[in-house]
Amino acid sequence: MQPLLTVHQLTKRYGDICACDRIAFSLYPGQVLGIIGESGSGKSTLLKAIAGQVPIDTGEIQYRDRADNLINLRTLAEPQHRQLMKTEWGFVQQNPGDGLRLGVTAGANIGERLLDVGHRHYGKIRTEALAWLSQVELPDGRIDDLPSTFSGGMQQRLQLARILVTRPRLVLMDEPTGGLDVSVQAKLLDLMRSLVRTLHLSVILVTHDIGVVRLLAQRLLVMQNGQVVEAGLTDQVLDDPHHPYTQQLVNATLTP
Template sequence: MTKPLLQVHQLSKSYGAIKACDRICFDLYPGQVLGIVGESGSGKSSLLGAIANHFPIDQGNVTYTTRSQEDLEITRLPEPQRRRLMRTEWGFVQQNPRDGLRMKVSAGANIGERLLDVGVRHYGNIRDEAAHWLRQVEIDPARMDDLPVTFSGGMQQRLQLARVLVTRPRLILMDEPTGGLDVSVQARLLDLLRSLVRNFHLSVIVVTHDIGVVRLLAHRLLVMQQGQVVESGLTDQVLDDPQHPYTQLLVSAALTP
C-alpha cells in the first residue's frame, strides 16, 4: 500500500479566542491534489501556513516523507533545514507573484537562483535550465533577461511556477494561485497547472475560495468553516452531492450567475 507523502494530525492553531485551525487531520498521497475551500476567515490560509511551518502551532503533527524515505516532523525542523526543504522538495506559490519573485532581477535569474541554492554553479547549465522551464510555463525564453515587472500578472504567476519547479519539488503549496487574475488568464493558468501536475507527478495542496478551481484541479477536497473541516471527500462527490449546509451554500453561490 502506498505510504502518504504528507500526514497532518490534530493540527490546531488559535489567535486568542479565535480558532484558525481546530484539530485538522488528513493524508496526502504522491501525485494527489488536495483542494481546501472556504470563505475568507475560514482558516484555510492559516492551515497552509501551519503546514509550511511559517509560524508555531498549538498542537498536532505534520509529517513528511522525503525522497530518501525519511520521516520529518515539519513543525520541529530547525529553520535552516526548513528553508532547505522549501528550496528542494517543497515549493510555495504565493497568491501575489510579486511576493514569490525577486522583481529587480531578470526572469532567468529568478529561476537560476534556486539552482544556485542547491549547488549548481555552471552558468551555461543554469541558463539552459532557465530556458527549459520558461518554455514549460509557456513563456518565450527570449524574455529570459527581462525583469518580471515588465510581465503581465499572468506571466508573473507562470514565472513564479518556473522558479518553484526548477528544483523538481515533490510537494507544492499554493495559496489562491488564480486570485486577482482575469477570467481568461485564470483559465490558461489552470490548464497549465493541470498539465504540470500530470507531467511531473506533483503532489499539491491548493487553497482557494473558487469552487471552479478545485473542480478542475483537485482530486480530494476539504471544506473549512471557522477553523474546522466540515466536509471532506472526493472533489466531484463533495461538490455534486454536498452534505453539510455550509458546503451546500458555497456550491449554490458558485452556481449563481
C-alpha cells in the same frame, strides 16, 4: 502506498479565535488536495502552518522525504526546514510579486533556486532557465527581462518556473489564480493541470473558487470557522454536498 504528508490534530489559535481546530488529513504522492472556504475560514492559516510560516499550538505534521525518512516538521531545525523548502517543497504565492525577486531578471529568478541547491555552471543554469520558460509557456526572449515588465499571468507562470526548476515533490498553492482575468485564469489552470500530471506533483491548493478545485483537485476539504466540515472526493463533495455550509458554497456558484 505511504502518505507523503500527514497532518494530525493541527490546532492554531490567535487569542480567543481558533483559526485551525484539530485539522487532520493525509496527502499521497501525485495527489492534489483542494481546500475551500470563505475568507476567515482558516484555509490560508492552515497552509501557512504546514509551510512553517506560522507556529502551531498542538498537533503534528509529518513528511516522508525522497530518502523515505519520516520527518516531524514541528521539531525540524530551521536550517533543515529552509533547505526542504528550496528542494522538495515549493510555495506558490497568491501575489506572484511576493514569490519573485522583481529587481532581477526572469532567468535569474529561475537560476537563483538552482544556485541554492548547489548548481554553479552558468551555461547550464541559463540553459535550464530557458527550458523552464518554455515549460511555462513564456517566450525565451524574455529571459533577460525584469518580472516587473510582465503581466500578472506571466508573473504567475514565472513563479511556477522558479519553484518547479528544482523538481519539488510537494507544492503549496495559495489562491494561485486570484486577481487574474477569467481568460488568463483559464490558461494558467490548463498549464497547472498539465504540469501536475507530467511532473507527478503532490499539491495542496487553497482557493475560494470552486471551479478551480473541480478542475485540479482529486480530494477536497471544506473549512468553516477553523474546522473541516466536509471532506472527500472532489466530485462527490461538490455534486452531493451534505453539510449546509458546503451546500451554501455550491449554490452560490450556481446562482446567476
